[in-house]
Amino acid sequence: xxxxxxxxxxxxxxxxxxxxxxxxxxxxxxxxxxxxxxxxxxxxxxxxxxxxxxxxxxxxxxxxxxxxxxxxxxxxxxxxxxxxxxxxxxxxxxxxxxxxxxxxxxxxxxxxxxxxxxxxxxxxxxxxx
Amino acid sequence: xxxxxxxxxxxxxxxxxxxxxxxxxxxxxxxxxxxxxxxxxxxxxxxxxxxxxxxxxxxxxxxxxxxxxxxxxxxxxxxxxxxxxxxxxxxxxxxxxxxxxxxxxxxxxxxxxxxxxxxxxxxxxxxxxxxxxxxxxxxxxxxxxxxxxxxxxxxxxxxxxxxxxxxxxxxxxxxxxxxxxxxxxxxxxxxxxxxxxxxxxxxxxxxxxxxxxxxxxxxxxxxxxxxxxxxxxxxxxxxxxxxxxxxxxxxxxxxxxxxxxxxxxxxxxxxxxxxxxxxxxxxxxxxxxxxx
Numbered sequence: 001x002x003x004x005x006x007x008x009x010x011x012x013x014x015x016x017x018x019x020x021x022x023x024x025x026x027x028x029x030x031x032x033x034x035x036x037x038x039x040x041x042x043x044x045x046x047x048x049x050x051x052x053x054x055x056x057x058x059x060x061x062x063x064x065x066x067x068x069x070x071x072x073x074x075x076x077x078x079x080x081x082x083x084x085x086x087x088x089x090x091x092x093x094x095x096x097x098x099x100x101x102x103x104x105x106x107x108x109x110x111x112x113x114x115x116x117x118x119x120x121x122x123x124x125x126x127x128x129x
Numbered sequence: 130x131x132x133x134x135x136x137x138x139x140x141x142x143x144x145x146x147x148x149x150x151x152x153x154x155x156x157x158x159x160x161x162x163x164x165x166x167x168x169x170x171x172x173x174x175x176x177x178x179x180x181x182x183x184x185x186x187x188x189x190x191x192x193x194x195x196x197x198x199x200x201x202x203x204x205x206x207x208x209x210x211x212x213x214x215x216x217x218x219x220x221x222x223x224x225x226x227x228x229x230x231x232x233x234x235x236x237x238x239x240x241x242x243x244x245x246x247x248x249x250x251x252x253x254x255x256x257x258x259x260x261x262x263x264x265x266x267x268x269x270x271x272x273x274x275x276x277x278x279x280x281x282x283x284x285x286x287x288x289x290x291x292x293x294x295x296x297x298x299x300x301x302x303x304x305x306x307x308x309x310x311x312x313x314x315x316x317x318x319x320x321x322x323x324x325x326x327x328x329x330x331x332x333x334x335x336x337x338x339x340x341x342x343x344x345x346x347x348x349x350x351x352x353x354x355x356x357x358x359x360x361x362x363x364x365x366x367x368x369x370x371x372x373x374x375x376x377x378x379x380x381x382x383x384x385x386x387x388x389x390x391x392x393x394x395x396x397x398x399x400x401x402x403x404x405x406x407x408x409x410x411x412x413x414x415x416x417x418x419x420x421x
Contacts, residue, residue: 043340
C-alpha cells in the first residue's frame with residue numbers, strides 16, 4: 001500500500017475520479033510522463049492523449065487538454081474534456097476524428113494547434129483500433 | 130360593493146393563480162436541488178485552479194514580464210462589464226438586484242470619465258440595462274434554449290472576453306452575478322477577473338513548495354490563464370443558476386402565501402355579503418308580514 005498515491009481528475013462539472021494508485025501515465029505537453037509515488041512537485045499541462053491509471057484495474061481516460069499538479073503525493077488533473085475510453089463508442093470516435101481532421105486541414109490554425117490536433121487524431125485512431 | 134357573482138369569480142381566479150405559483154415553487158425547488166449540487170460540484174475545479182495559478186505566480190521572478198491577463202495592461206481606462214442574469218422572470222429581486230449593483234458601478238465608472246463596455250448574458254438583464262446604458266452594450270448572449278448550462282457556454286463567453294482583451298478593447302473586466310449563499314440569501318456580487326484580483330490570497334498555502342515546471346512557467350500560465358477566465362465565468366454561471374432557482378422558490382412561496390391570504394379575505398367578504406342579502410330578504414319578509 002505504501003507504493004500508492006492519490007489521484008483526482010476534476011472537470012468543471014464534476015469530480016470524475018478520486019482514487020489511490022501506484023502509477024499514472026499522463027500525456028504531458030512535451031511527451032508522455034509516468035508518475036510514481038514521491039515524484040517531485042510538478043505543474044504541467046496536457047496535450048490530447050490518454051491518461052492511464054495503473055492499478056489492479058486499469059482505467060483509461062481520453063483528454064484533449066488539461067492542467068496537472070503533483071504535490072505531496074497528490075496528483076490533480078483539471079480538464080474540461082475528459083471521457084473514459086470504455087465509454088467511447090465508434091460513432092463518437094468517428095465524429096471526433098472527422099472534426100479534428102477537418103480542422104487540421106484548414107489554413108487558419110497555428111502550428112501549436114496543428115501539433116495538438118495531430119496528437120488528437122493519432123490518439124483517436126489508436127482507440128478505434 | 131361587488132356582487133356575489135363577482136366575488137365568486139375573483140376567488141376562483143386567485144385560487145388558480147395560487148395553483149400556478151405553487152407549482153412553480155415546486156419546480157423551482159426541484160431545480161434548485163440540482164443547481165445547488167452542480168454549484169457545489171463545480172467549486173473544487175475553480176478552487177484548485179486558483180491554487181495552481183497562485184503557486185505559479187509565486188514563482189514568477191519578473192512581474193513586469195508576466196502575462197498581461199494576470200497583471201493587466203497597467204492602464205485603468207476602459208472597463209468591460211459582464212452582467213450575468215436569468216432568462217426568465219418571476220424570480221423575485223434576482224435580476225433587479227444584479228442590475229442595481231451593476232448600474233451603480235456603471236455610474237461610478239462613467240463619472241470617473243472612463244470608458245464603459247457591457248456584455249449581457251441573459252435576456253432579463255439586457256431589458257433592464259438597455260434603457261439607460263443601451264449604447265454601451267457591445268454584445269449580448271442568451272442561452273434561453275439551453276436546458277442546462279455547460280462549460281461550453283462559459284468557454285464561449287470566456288473566449289469572447291479574451292479576444293476583446295487581446296484586441297486591447299479594455300483594461301479591466303468585471304463580472305456581475307449573484308452568489309448563492311443559501312436558499313434565502315443570494316448576494317449580488319461583482320468580481321474583477323482581469324487583472325486577477327489578489328483577494329484569493331487567503332487560499333495561500335503555508336508550505337512554500339518548489340515546483341518543477343514543464344515546459345516553463347510562462348507557457349503554463351499562457352495556457353492556464355485563458356482557461357481560468359472561462360472557469361470563473363462558469364463558476365459565476367453555476368452560482369447564478371442556483372441563486373435564480375432559490376430566489377424563484379422564495380418568491381413563489383411568498384406569492385402562494387399571499388394568494389392564500391387573499392382567498393381567505395375574499396371568502397369572508399363573500400360570506401358576509403351573502404349573509405347580508407339573506408338578512409335583507411328576511412327583514413323584507415318579516416316587515417311585509419307585520420304590515421298585514
